[in-house]
Amino acid sequence: MIQKQRFIYVCSDAVGETAEAVARATTRQFSGEHIHLIRYGHIQTDDEIREIMVEVVNTGGIVAYTLVQPELRETMKQEAIRLDIKAVDVMGPMMQAYIDTYNDSPRQEPGLRQELDAEYFQRIEAIEFAVKYDDGKDVRGLIAAQVVLIGVSRTSKTPLSIFLAHKGIKVANLPILPDTKPPIELFSAIKPLIIGLTMEPESLLKIRKARLKALGLPDEARYASIAQIREEIKIAKALMKELDCQVIDVSDKSIEETAGVIMSWMNDKNQG
Numbered sequence: 001m002i003q004k005q006r007f008i009y010v011c012s013d014a015v016g017e018t019a020e021a022v023a024r025a026t027t028r029q030f031s032g033e034h035i036h037l038i039r040y041g042h043i044q045t046d047d048e049i050r051e052i053m054v055e056v057v058n059t060g061g062i063v064a065y066t067l068v069q070p071e072l073r074e075t076m077k078q079e080a081i082r083l084d085i086k087a088v089d090v091m092g093p094m095m096q097a098y099i100d101t102y103n104d105s106p107r108q109e110p111g112l113r114q115e116l117d118a119e120y121f122q123r124i125e126a127i128e129f130a131v132k133y134d135d136g137k138d139v140r141g142l143i144a145a146q147v148v149l150i151g152v153s154r155t156s157k158t159p160l161s162i163f164l165a166h167k168g169i170k171v172a173n174l175p176i177l178p179d180t181k182p183p184i185e186l187f188s189a190i191k192p193l194i195i196g197l198t199m200e201p202e203s204l205l206k207i208r209k210a211r212l213k214a215l216g217l218p219d220e221a222r223y224a225s226i227a228q229i230r231e232e233i234k235i236a237k238a239l240m241k242e243l244d245c246q247v248i249d250v251s252d253k254s255i256e257e258t259a260g261v262i263m264s265w266m267n268d269k270n271q272g
Contacts, residue, residue, distance in 0.1 A: 007061030010039040011052060013072055019064040019090045043067070046075040053079040063087040068106070122168040130165040133172035134158055141172035142185040142192065147262060149173040150186070150240070151197030152232040153223075154207045156250055156258070160197070163255050164262065176236040178228075187243070193269055195262055196240035196247040201229045203251040 008027070010019045016039045027035045038061075040052055049072060056063055063085060067073040073092060080087035095106055133141025135158065142148050146169050149157045157173035164171045174186060186194075199207075208224040222228050240247050246265055250258055 004034065005059075006035045007056070007059040008035065008037050009052060009056050009061050009063045010037065011043055011049070011063055011065040011067065011076070012039075012041050013043045013067050013069055014041065016041040016066065019066045022088075022090050023064045043072060046072065049075050049079060053083055053085060056085050057083050061085075064090055066091045119168060123166055126165040126168050126170050127162065129170045129172075130161040134161060136174040136183075139174075139183040139185045142174065142183065143188070145170050145172035145192045147171045147266070148186070148192045148194045149197055150176055150182075150194065150236070150243075150245075151199075152176050152204070152229075152236050154204060154211060155197040155199050156255060157197060159255050160258055160262075163259050167259070167263065169263075169266070176232070176239055178232050178235050182239060193262070193266055194243055194245040195265075196236065196243070196245050197250050197258075198233060198236060198240075198247055199249065200251040201226055201233060204229050204233070 008023045010016045010023055012019055020037065020039055023037055027037070040048075043049060043052075053063075053076075055061075063076070063080065065073075065076055065087060067076055067089075068091070073089065076087060077089075079085070098104065099106070129141070129145070132138060133145065147164060149160060149171060150173070151157055153175055157175070161171040161173050172192075174182070176182070205224060205226050208229070209219040212219045212221060212224055237247075248258055248261055
């Protein structure tokens with residue numbers, strides 16, 4: 001049986017990142033093979049909305065939108081009703097709840113998150129920090145970081161570092177290598193929150209084999225042997241126990257989920 005193609009349109013008078021994040025979180029709950037995400041950002045006129053909605057009708061799609069301008073939001077609502085399109089206002093209900101509760105008015109400026117404020121520059125600085133101190137390239141980062149990630153190869157240390165950096169958090173990461181003694185800086189890193197990342201051996205085996213295949217290398221290398229992986233994980237767990245650090249099993253966790261756990265621990269640490 002051939003499945004029908006499904007379309008989700010993300011519409012915004014800014015970039016559309018918020019609505020897209022919600023849409024992607026939704027699609028992950030379903031078989032995503034036939035789902036197409038189409039984003040239209042920086043919408044400024046009613047005519048643009050009408051043109052997009054005609055396309056939505058033709059594809060039988062649905063719409064997720066974040067329109068701050070009241071006029072554009074109203075046009076979207078009316079066009080959705082007129083054309084019988086399912087359209088979800090991602091920000092509207094939350095904004096209205098805030099208005100009703102606190103008797104305040106929104107600034108109605110699209111893309112406020114993109115302003116070059118102190119928070120923006122903090123994110124840039126954190127990203128540069130994560131790149132500089134990635135993969136143990138400079139152990140001084142273990143002292144200067146807010147979070148230090150440790151784990152064996154392919155436990156998502158680098159992508160997690162970059163994700164947290166986009167939240168403005170300075171992260172250094174260090175690979176745990178079976179034949180290499182950890183640097184003394186790791187044990188003197190009192191300020192950072194040290195997080196150990198671990199994974200089930202079978203899950204790590206699949207990832208390492210896929211990595212070798214992507215590099216055009218044979219997957220029977222020692223790096224991708226289950227015996228080697230189990231030994232590395234054993235060594236890593238012993239080090240994590242010695243450090244008495246928090247440990248996260250990332251076998252079945254997304255980067256977002258793992259980052260959420262770490263940020264929660266950071267809040268607890270800051271409040272303690």
